[in-house]
Amino acid sequence: MYLEASSIPVNPTREQRTALAHELKSPHSTVAGIAAMLRAWKP
Numbered sequence: 001m002y003l004e005a006s007s008i009p010v011n012p013t014r015e016q017r018t019a020l021a022h023e024l025k026s027p028h029s030t031v032a033g034i035a036a037m038l039r040a041w042k043p
Helices: 014-025 031-039
Strands: none
Touching: 014 031
């Protein structure tokens, strides 16, 4: 993942990965929404 490439360790759960996949597929998703979701993954 790009977060790990940026030296941000992440270990998302299955539910988090599924939620991200749904967000990315949604025609209503925004960059801000995706960024907020990814920020929540920080340990």
